[in-house]
Amino acid sequence: MQLNHLHICVQDVxxxxxxxxxxFGFDLRETRGRNGFAVLTGDNGFVLALMRLPFETAPExxxxxxxxxxxxxxxxxxxxxxxxxxxxxGCDPSAIERMRGSRRFYCKAPGGLLIEVGHEPEA
Known part of the structure; x- marks a missing residue:
């Protein structure tokens, strides 16, 4: 089974x-509405769908x-x-850290969505 897509709600699509x-090398494939919805594709056909948060929802x-x-x-x-x-x-990523042979860092996308980027050595 392969993960096909991820749908995330954000403040600013x-x-x-x-x-x-x-x-992160995504391609913007489609947008709908006024900053309401976007479809992006990444490696291996992975689809990332972004939808605007309902107005009454605080980002946190x-x-x-x-x-x-x-x-x-x-x-x-x-x-x-x-x-x-x-x-x-100017995205202010964390320092790159080492953990059990891997390296990783974190940053926040606009609106505060947490992103982790890592590299795992081959076993």
């Missing part, structure tokens, strides 16, 4: 779409604590270049 396009109430989207990159050079790209864009 256009800003989060741009974040995933510019820093949208997801449970520690909810995040995680990316695994193929090599350490890509981890380093992604981190540098986010720093240059």
């Amino acid at each position: 256009a800003a989060v779409s741009s974040f995933f396009v510019n820093h 109430q949208a997801y449970p604590p520690m909810f995040h989207v995680g990316f695994l990159v193929a090599d350490e050079a890509l981890l380093d270049s992604t981190h540098a790209s986010l720093v240059a864009a």
Whole structure:
């Protein structure tokens, strides 16, 4: 079984779409409404659907604590270049940390969605 898509509600669909396009290689395939809905595709045909949060929902109430989207990159050079790209864009990623042989860092997409980027060495 393969994970086909992820549907996430965000405050600003256009800003989060741009974040995933510019820093994580997604392609914007479709938008609907006025900043209401976007469909992005990533590696292996993965679909990321973004929908605007209902107006009465505060961003901090949208997801449970520690909810995040995680990316695994193929090599350490890509981890380093992604981190540098986010720093240059003013996204304020955490420092890269080592944990049990892996390396990872965290950052927040526009609106506060937590993103993890990691590299696992081959076993």
